[in-house]
Structure formats: C-alpha cells, structure tokens
Amino acid sequence: MKITRSSTLVPFVLAAIFAFPALVRDAGAQAAPDFATLEATENAANAKAGPRTVPGRSIPVPNTVSPELQALIAAPYRVPNWNANPKSAAEWKELVNRLAAAAATAQKGVREKLGVTLESSTIGGVRVFILSPKEIPPANRNRLLVHVHGGGYVYGPGESGTGEATLMAAFGGFKVISIDYRMPPDHPYPAAMDDAMAVWKEAVKMHDPRNMAIFGTSTGGGMTLAMILRAKQEGLALPAAIAPGTPWSDLTETGDTYKTNEWVDNVLVSYNGVWRHAAELYANGHDLKDPQISPIYGDFTGFPPAILTSGTRDLFLSLTVLTHRKLRRAGVEADLQVFEGMAHAQYNFDPFLPEAKEVFTEIASFFDKHLGK
Amino acid sequence: MKITRSSTLVPFVLAAIFAFPALVRDAGAQAAPDFATLEATENAANAKAGPRTVPGRSIPVPNTVSPELQALIAAPYRVPNWNANPKSAAEWKELVNRLAAAAATAQKGVREKLGVTLESSTIGGVRVFILSPKEIPPANRNRLLVHVHGGGYVYGPGESGTGEATLMAAFGGFKVISIDYRMPPDHPYPAAMDDAMAVWKEAVKMHDPRNMAIFGTSTGGGMTLAMILRAKQEGLALPAAIAPGTPWSDLTETGDTYKTNEWVDNVLVSYNGVWRHAAELYANGHDLKDPQISPIYGDFTGFPPAILTSGTRDLFLSLTVLTHRKLRRAGVEADLQVFEGMAHAQYNFDPFLPEAKEVFTEIASFFDKHLGK
Numbered sequence: 001m002k003i004t005r006s007s008t009l010v011p012f013v014l015a016a017i018f019a020f021p022a023l024v025r026d027a028g029a030q031a032a033p034d035f036a037t038l039e040a041t042e043n044a045a046n047a048k049a050g051p052r053t054v055p056g057r058s059i060p061v062p063n064t065v066s067p068e069l070q071a072l073i074a075a076p077y078r079v080p081n082w083n084a085n086p087k088s089a090a091e092w093k094e095l096v097n098r099l100a101a102a103a104a105t106a107q108k109g110v111r112e113k114l115g116v117t118l119e120s121s122t123i124g125g126v127r128v129f130i131l132s133p134k135e136i137p138p139a140n141r142n143r144l145l146v147h148v149h150g151g152g153y154v155y156g157p158g159e160s161g162t163g164e165a166t167l168m169a170a171f172g173g174f175k176v177i178s179i180d181y182r183m184p185p186d187h188p189y190p191a192a193m194d195d196a197m198a199v200w201k202e203a204v205k206m207h208d209p210r211n212m213a214i215f216g217t218s219t220g221g222g223m224t225l226a227m228i229l230r231a232k233q234e235g236l237a238l239p240a241a242i243a244p245g246t247p248w249s250d251l252t253e254t255g256d257t258y259k260t261n262e263w264v265d266n267v268l269v270s271y272n273g274v275w276r277h278a279a280e281l282y283a284n285g286h287d288l289k290d291p292q293i294s295p296i297y298g299d300f301t302g303f304p305p306a307i308l309t310s311g312t313r314d315l316f317l318s319l320t321v322l323t324h325r326k327l328r329r330a331g332v333e334a335d336l337q338v339f340e341g342m343a344h345a346q347y348n349f350d351p352f353l354p355e356a357k358e359v360f361t362e363i364a365s366f367f368d369k370h371l372g373k
Numbered sequence: 374m375k376i377t378r379s380s381t382l383v384p385f386v387l388a389a390i391f392a393f394p395a396l397v398r399d400a401g402a403q404a405a406p407d408f409a410t411l412e413a414t415e416n417a418a419n420a421k422a423g424p425r426t427v428p429g430r431s432i433p434v435p436n437t438v439s440p441e442l443q444a445l446i447a448a449p450y451r452v453p454n455w456n457a458n459p460k461s462a463a464e465w466k467e468l469v470n471r472l473a474a475a476a477a478t479a480q481k482g483v484r485e486k487l488g489v490t491l492e493s494s495t496i497g498g499v500r501v502f503i504l505s506p507k508e509i510p511p512a513n514r515n516r517l518l519v520h521v522h523g524g525g526y527v528y529g530p531g532e533s534g535t536g537e538a539t540l541m542a543a544f545g546g547f548k549v550i551s552i553d554y555r556m557p558p559d560h561p562y563p564a565a566m567d568d569a570m571a572v573w574k575e576a577v578k579m580h581d582p583r584n585m586a587i588f589g590t591s592t593g594g595g596m597t598l599a600m601i602l603r604a605k606q607e608g609l610a611l612p613a614a615i616a617p618g619t620p621w622s623d624l625t626e627t628g629d630t631y632k633t634n635e636w637v638d639n640v641l642v643s644y645n646g647v648w649r650h651a652a653e654l655y656a657n658g659h660d661l662k663d664p665q666i667s668p669i670y671g672d673f674t675g676f677p678p679a680i681l682t683s684g685t686r687d688l689f690l691s692l693t694v695l696t697h698r699k700l701r702r703a704g705v706e707a708d709l710q711v712f713e714g715m716a717h718a719q720y721n722f723d724p725f726l727p728e729a730k731e732v733f734t735e736i737a738s739f740f741d742k743h744l745g746k
Contacts, residue, residue, distance in 0.1 A: 035645050039456055042636050049447040054636040056429035062629035064695060074422040083412055256435035256714040257685055263415050263427040264633055272408050312630055312690055321685060321711040322437060328710075328735065336709045337701075338694040341629040362701065 032058060059264065062341040066354045069339075072346045073313070077266050081155070083273040089185035092281070096154055096183075103160035110163065110351045114170035118162060124202035126195040127180040129162050131169040140173050143211045143371050146203060146239070147178040148196055148227070150218030150345060152248070152275055153282035154183055164217055164245075164348045171357050172364030177203065181223075188284035193292055196227055201236060209237035210372040215363065217309075217345045218316065221247025225295035225323065228303055238304050241370040243363045245309045246316040246345055247323055249296040251279040251288045255318030265315040267344040296323060300330035307335040307366040309359055311342025337362055405431060432637065435714040439727040442712075445719045446686070450639050454528070456646040462558035465654070469527055469556075476533035483536065483724045487543035491535060497575035499568040500553040502535050504542040513546050516584045516744050519576060519612070520551040521569055521600070523591030523718060525621070525648055526655035527556055537590055537618075537721045544730050545737030550576065554596075561657035566665055569600055574609060582610035583745040588736065590682075590718045591689065594620025598668035598696065601676055611677050614743040616736045618682045619689045619718055620696055622669040624652040624661045628691030638688040640717040669696060673703035680708040680739040682732055684715025710735055 033041075038055060045053035061074045077083075081099065086092040111118060115134035122128065131147075145168060149161030158180060165178035181195035203212065216224045221244035231238055253271045262270045283293055291298030296319070306327055310320035317338070327334035339347065339355055347359040406414070411428060418426035434447045450456075454472060459465040484491060488507035495501065504520075518541060522534030531553060538551035554568035576585065589597045594617035604611055626644045635643045656666055664671030669692070679700055683693035690711070700707035712720065712728050720732040 035643075038636075039643075039646075042642075043450055043452055043456070046450045046636075046639065047452075048449055049444070051434060051447075052432040052637055052639065054430055054432060057427055057632075057635070059425040059427060059629075059632045061424060062632075062691075064628055064691065071422070074424075076421055077416055077419045079416055079420075083416070255437055256432075259430075259432045259435075260634070260637055260686060262430070263411075263419075264425055266419065266425065269415075270408075270412075273412075312694060313633060317685055317711075318435075318437065318713050322713050324711070325713070325731070329731075336711060338690075338697070338709060338711060340691050340695050340698070358698075358702075 065339075065341045068350055068353045069341065069346065069355050072349055072353070073266070073341050073343065075266055077269050081274070082267070082269040085274065085277055092154065092185045096157065099155060100157050100160035103156070103163070104158060107159055107163050107166065111166050114166060114351060116166045116169045118159065118166075123177065124198035126198050128199060129159065129165070129178045129180060131162060131165045131176040131178060133169045133173050133175075135173070136175060137173045139368065139373055140175075142208070142373055143174060143213075143367075144203065144207045145172075145174045145176045145367070146200060146212065146214045147176050148181070148214070148216035148220040148223040149178060150216060150220040150248075150348075152278035153189075153192060153219050154274075154278045157183060164215075164220070167348065167351055167356060167360050168215065168363070170351070171360035172367070174364070174367075184278075184281045184284065189282050189286055189293060192223065192282075193226055193230065196223055197230055197234075197236075200227060200231065204237045208372065210240050212239045213241040213243065213367050213371060214239050215243035215245070217245035217247075217348055219248050221245050221308075222249050222251075222295055225249055225298070226292050229291055229295055229298040232299075232302060238302075240372065241304050241367050242306045243309070243366070244306060244323065245347070245359075246311075246314050246320050247295075247308070248316065249319050249323045250294045251283065252294065255316070255322060257315055257318040261313055261315045261317060261343075265313050265343040267346060268315040271315070296326065300327050300332060303327060303330065303332045305333040305335075305366070305370045307337070307363055309337050309339070309347065309363070311339040311344070311346065313341055313343040315344055335366060438712075438714045441723055441726045442714065442719065442728050445722055445726070446639070446714050446716065448639055450642050454647070455640070455642040458647065458650055465527065465558045469530065472528060473530050473533035476529070476536070477531060480532055480536050480539065484539050487539060487724060489539045489542045491532065491539075496550065497571035499571050501572060502532065502538065502551045502553060504535060504538045504549040504551060506542045506546050506548075508546070509548060510546045512741065512746055513548075515581070515746055516547060516586075516740070517576065517580045518545075518547045518549045518740070519573060519585065519587045520549050521554070521587070521589035521593040521596040522551060523589060523593040523621075523721075525651035526562075526565060526592050527647075527651045530556060537588075537593070540721065540724060540729060540733050541588065541736070543724070544733035545740070547737070547740070557651075557654045557657065562655050562659055562666060565596065565655070566599055566603065569596055570603055570607075570609075573600060573604065577610045581745065583613050585612045586614040586616065586740050586744060587612045588616035588618070590618035590620075590721055592621050594618050594681075595622050595624075595668055598622055598671070598673075599665050602664055602668055602671040605672075605675060611675075613745065614677050614740050615679045616682070616739070617679060617696065618720075618732075619684070619687050619693050620668075620681070621689065622692045622696045623667045624656065625667060628689070628695060630688055630691040634686055634688045634690060634716075637686050638716040639686075640719060641688040644688070669699065673700050673705060676700060676703065676705045678706040678708075678739070678743045680710070680736055682710050682712070682720065682736070684712040684717070684719065686714055686716040688717050708739060
C-alpha cells in the first residue's frame with residue numbers, strides 16, 4: 001500500500017499502522033490498490049516526459065514456463081550471494097570458498113547423473129578441467145569447446161565453476177576445457193584474461209581453431225567477448241563460433257534492465273549488491289570502460305558467429321541485447337534467444353530444467369552449423 | 374514512499390500527509406529510500422518462495438539508445454489510447470475515428486518525406502492500400518509484401534493503419550499491400566481474418582508466393598501468425614517468410630511481461646486498459662484461446678522462416694519470446710531481435726528513429742535471404 005491514493009485513506013492507514021504495524025510493513029505487496037486507483041495514480045505520475053514512475057507490486061510466478069523453471073523464478077533472493085560486501089581479502093576468500101565448497105559438491109552429483117567425467121589438467125600453465133560426455137557423437141570427435149565460467153570475477157573457483165561446462169558436455173556431446181582462471185582479491189585484472197588467453201594460445205596449437213568454440217555465461221560471457229578482442233589484437237586464430245550467455249559486457253551500471261529488472265531478477269537482484277564491489281575489486285583501479293574489462297566498448301568487426309542467451313527477468317537482458325545489436329551492426333552473424341520469465345543465468349541452475357536442455361541444444365546446434373569437423 | 378520500512382517513520386509520514394497532501398501523493402517515485410533500506414525491505418519481502426515483491430520506483434530514461442528513442446521512452450502514457458473504455462459502439466467509433474484522423478494526417482507527411490506513394494485499391498473484395506517506394510531495387514522487382522496493421526483490432530482503420538507499411542517500403546525498398554481489414558464494433562471476429570485471407574488468396578494468384586512475405590506488428594503480428602495457421606488449414610500457398618513484430622499472439626492475459634513491464638511500457642501500459650476490452654469486443658463470445666484469435670495455441674509446424682522484433686520494455690516481450698521459442702521448438706528458422714529500452718512497437722512511431730531504420734533493415738535483409746526473385 002502506497003500513500004499515493006488520496007488523503008481520504010489516511011484514517012484507515014493510521015488505524016492500520018497503530019493496530020498492526022507488522023502487517024502494514026508487509027502490505028506493500030499484499031494489499032494492492034484496485035486497478036482504477038492505480039490507473040489514476042500512474043496516469044498522473046506519468047503525464048509528463050521524463051523518468052517512468054512505477055508502483056510497488058507483487059509479481060506472480062508465470063505459468064508459461066516449465067514447473068522446474070517456475071520453482072527457480074519463485075525462489076527467494078540468494079542471500080548473501082547477491083548482496084555480500086566483504087571488507088577485506090580474508091572476508092572475500094571466506095565467502096567465496098564457502099559458496100564454492102557447496103557448489104563443487106553439487107557439481108559432482110550432477111556429473112554423475114549426466115554421465116559426464118571431469119579431469120584436472122594444466123594448459124599453458126593454467127589450471128583447467130576437462131569435461132567429457134559419456135559418448136562423443138562422430139560429428140564432434142574433432143571438435144573442442146573452451147569454457148569460461150561466470151561469477152562476477154569472484155565466485156566459482158575450482159570445480160565449483162564447471163557446472164555450465166558439464167551441461168554443455170552432456171546436452172551438446174562435446175569435450176569441454178573449462179578454465180580455472182585466477183581471480184581477485186589475490187589476482188585482479190588482467191590475471192583472469194591472461195590465464196584465459198594462455199589456454200587459448202596453447203589450445204589452438206593442439207586443435208584446429210576452425211573446429212573450436214568459446215562459451216561462457218555472465219562474467220564468462222564478457223570474458224568470451226574480451227578474448228576475441230584480445231585474439232584479434234594479438235593476431236591469434238579465432239574460434240569458429242562463440243556463445244556469450246547473458247554477458248557481463250559492461251561492468252559500469254549501464255543498460256536499462258539494470259533498472260527495469262532491479263528487484264525482479266532474484267539471482268543478481270541489483271547492481272548495487274556485490275556486483276559493484278566485485279567490478280571494482282576486479283578492475284583494481286583500471287578504467288571500467290577498458291574494452292578488456294567491458295568488451296561492449298570494443299570493436300566487434302570480424303567477430304565469429306555468436307549465439308546469445310538471456311531471459312525476460314534478467315538484470316543483464318539489456319547487456320545481452322546491446323551486445324547482440326552491436327554484433328549485428330558490425331555485420332556479424334548473431335542469434336539471440338530470450339527465455340520467458342528467466343532471471344540471470346538460471347539455465348545453469350538446474351540440470352533437469354527443460355529450458356536448460358533447450359538452451360544448450362540450441363547452442364550446440366549453432367556450433368554444429370559453424371564448426372568444422 | 375511506502376509504509377513498509379519501519380514504524381519509526383510514522384511521525385514523519387503523518388506530518389507530511391497533513392502538511393503537504395499533494396506532495397505526498399506524488400512521493401511514491403520521488404523520495405526513493407536509500408539502498409540499504411531497500412535492500413533490507415526487499416530481502417525480507419523476498420525471503421520465501423512465491424511471487425516477487427518489487428518496490429515502487431522511478432526508472433530513468435536509458436542513455437543506451439538514440440536521442441530519438443530516448444524521447445519516445447520518456448514520453449507520457451498515451452491517454453486515452455491505452456486506457457479508453459468505450460461503453461457503446463458509438464463511443465468506440467468516436468474514439469477510433471478521432472485517433473485515426475490524426476494518424477492519417479501524420480502518415481501523409483511521413484510518406485512525403487520518405488518518398489513513398491500510396492494508392493487505394495480493392496483485392497478480393499477487400500479495401501487495401503498499395504505503398505510504393507520511390508525506387509524498387511532490381512532484387513525486389515518481383516517481390517511483394519503483404520502488411521496487416523496493428524491497433525488491438527480496434528485502432529488503425531483506413532490510411533491511419535499504413536504507417537508500418539510506409540516504413541517497410543522506404544527502408545526495405547519493397548512494394549507493400551496493406552490490408553484495411555474490417556474491425557469491431559461493427560465487424561468482430563472472424564471479419565478481420567476473413568478479409569486478410571481474401572487478400573492473400575487473391576494475391577497468390579497474381580504473384581509467386583515464393584517471392585512474397587507477410588508482416589505486421591502487435592495485432593498485425595498476431596494476424597500474420599493466424600494467417601499462416603489458416604493458410605495451412607485451407608491448403609493455400611504459404612509466403613516465403615514472415616515478420617511478426619511483437620505479436621499479440623495471446624489475447625488472454627498470459628505472459629510474464631504483462632506483469633513485469635506493466636506501468637513500464639508507456640505505449641500499452643497495462644493489459645487492463647483498453648486491450649482487455651478490445652480483446653473481448655473482437656472475440657465477440659468466441660474462445661480467446663481459439664488459435665485463430667490467439668495463434669500461440671496453434672501448431673507452428675511447417676511455418677515459413679520468421680523474424681520477430683520486440684523491446685526490453687515491451688508489455689508483449691513475453692508474447693514475442695514465447696512465440697519465438699514455440700517456432701524454434703517446431704523446427705522453424707526463427708530470428709529474434711530485441712531493442713534496448715524500447716516499449717511496445719515504438720519502432721513504428723518515428724520514421725526518423727535510427728532504431729526504426731535498423732528494425733526494417735534487418736527484416737528486409739531477412740526477407741532478402743528467404744524470398745525468391
């Protein structure tokens with residue numbers, strides 16, 4: 001309930017405050033005004049050109065997605081993941097390692113259920129994990145994918161960052177190298193990019209880059225784009241395709257859905273949570289608009305074909321569509337898939353989500369179209 | 374300001390109500406609580422699985438789009454277009470004709486500026502307009518597009534419905550037939566679809582359907598999809614491609630962005646405005662889930678390649694992505710383009726919008742790929 005309707009409501013409001021303060025504190029979402037009241041209030045508030053005024057609301061779980069995705073959309077905010085604000089390197093490590101330990105345990109169970117195996121290795125001096133499906137279809141025998149995990153440049157060390165690589169191995173039937181790049185607080189920019197490029201440089205010596213693709217979600221999507229920029233700069237071979245999933249292509253607070261989907265996306269919730277702190281921790285004084293940090297500011301000319309994925313509730317929906325448009329304007333073949341009701345990267349959250357299988361099957365089909373054999 | 378924070382605010386709230394009632398009525402968007410307060414309130418309100426609770430907010434105009442699109446995004450709600458509730462056939466006609474007269478006058482100026490000519494004609498007994506660009510490029514000389522206008526099955530009669538056809542003629546270099554289909558209150562379902570199909574039947578006698586495409590936005594996007602369903606049913610030739618722009622593919626209130634983008638989209642604003650009334654007026658007692666009325670419930674197998682367009686603030690973003698996914702699941706080649714910050718169909722609102730040119734250039738390029746010459 002907002003004090004925006006009419007002063008005739010004041011007596012009721014007062015009575016309610018004094019009689020049931022706890023109830024009233026909760027009433028923002030529960031006691032929605034009737035439509036005629038909202039219509040009048042919002043028409044008045046939006047009668048002039050300027051920012052858009054929207055009322056506080058309770059937004060139902062959509063019935064237009066699978067029951068599994070409905071459960072993810074209905075889930076509470078992830079506290080402390082979204083809003084942590086560690087004050088020291090030690091606090092960062094404690095948080096990250098605690099979350100990573102739980103995730104790594106969960107990943108093990110997922111791999112077993114999906115028949116994917118993991119082995120540790122080192123490529124170009126960088127720690128990697130190699131994910132292999134139970135069986136690699138003949139068309140993919142000479143193909144190899146490189147995966148860069150997400151997590152805001154702070155989350156996802158070690159095995160905890162391999163979840164998406166497992167799903168791609170399982171649903172796409174590919175062998176995947178997942179890069180366990182170094183991260184802050186000990187290793188800020190450019191350590192992550194240096195590691196990713198060291199792996200790429202070595203990988204293209206062992207495999208034909210025309211049979212390879214790079215993919216990753218969120219921070220991994222941003223790094224995928226930054227890797228292409230850097231490979232172009234350094235004159236390295238490019239992969240035959242890329243799949244930046246809801247890429248963190250701009251580490252500044254730029255993009256309309258940072259606002260329209262704030263509080264709606266139950267994964268990232270708001271830029272002003274941990275993400276702002278993580279961006280600063282990672283950049284470590286470098287300009288956040290450096291294209292190696294925010295690749296949206298780079299030149300996408302000559303990029304390989306790309307398939308991008310997001311959801312209608314994703315805080316990074318704008319970053320995804322801005323990246324898509326910029327690729328198209330640069331003449332790059334670029335496909336976009338946006339999933340109903342999905343918040344940030346939820347296709348990586350439940351291996352038995354029908355929409356997850358759909359996401360990775362589409363990406364695999366896109367790779368199949370563009371990769372040599 | 375919401376009464377959701379703490380009862381310690383009560384004295385201030387009371388004082389403000391009594392001292393400045395008008396100011397307080399406006400305060401929902403203006404006096405935003407600080408982030409720490411919002412964080413605590415929203416974490417508490419979203420701590421359990423269920424609907425999402427979001428605070429009332431002021432959403433700035435994004436700086437990530439052209440100045441022309443910024444002006445459209447900043448524009449006030451369109452009253453009475455979005456929230457009219459005519460009580461009789463006479464009231465509907467008065468509203469529709471008044472808006473149409475203004476729009477038709479504007480269209481004339483746009484055609485002159487873009488060098489597009491309009492002639493009236495009749496095809497299959499149905500009134501149409503033929504839009505021709507100043508020059509048709511050689512590749513498009515044997516191509517012909519069919520356009521179905523938008524407007525919730527109530528708005529856009531006569532020349533007022535030809536704006537999108539003008540843009541496609543100008544930016545794509547195509548000859549376009551725009552169908553002036555009959556509408557309620559005098560002619561509810563299935564008159565509009567009967568007219569559209571009468572034109573299509575006749576058009577494929579005059580032109581090779583392999584050189585033809587059908588396109589339209591909103592209601593016109595829904596009708597484009599319904600036309601393919603009906604052409605399949607009746608064993609008629611299909612066009613080589615379609616471009617349903619932010620299609621009203623479901624006339625029931627189904628789709629997550631009907632809620633997440635409610636009050637955010639300054640064009641449609643809310644399903645509970647005129648659109649609910651228009652849906653009922655058009656269906657005239659027929660089941661709203663009849664695939665001829667809500668084509669999302671139809672079988673998309675065998676559809677021609679499709680390119681869909683929407684925006685991140687579009688109330689119909691869900692309908693667009695649900696339609697896109699359903700097409701892909703049916704094995705149809707389907708491209709999706711989503712524009713940053715754009716509300717419903719704003720690419721049709723300003724012929725000098727850079728994003729409008731981009732939308733129609735992408736559609737033209739998609740048609741060029743799929744249409745014979």
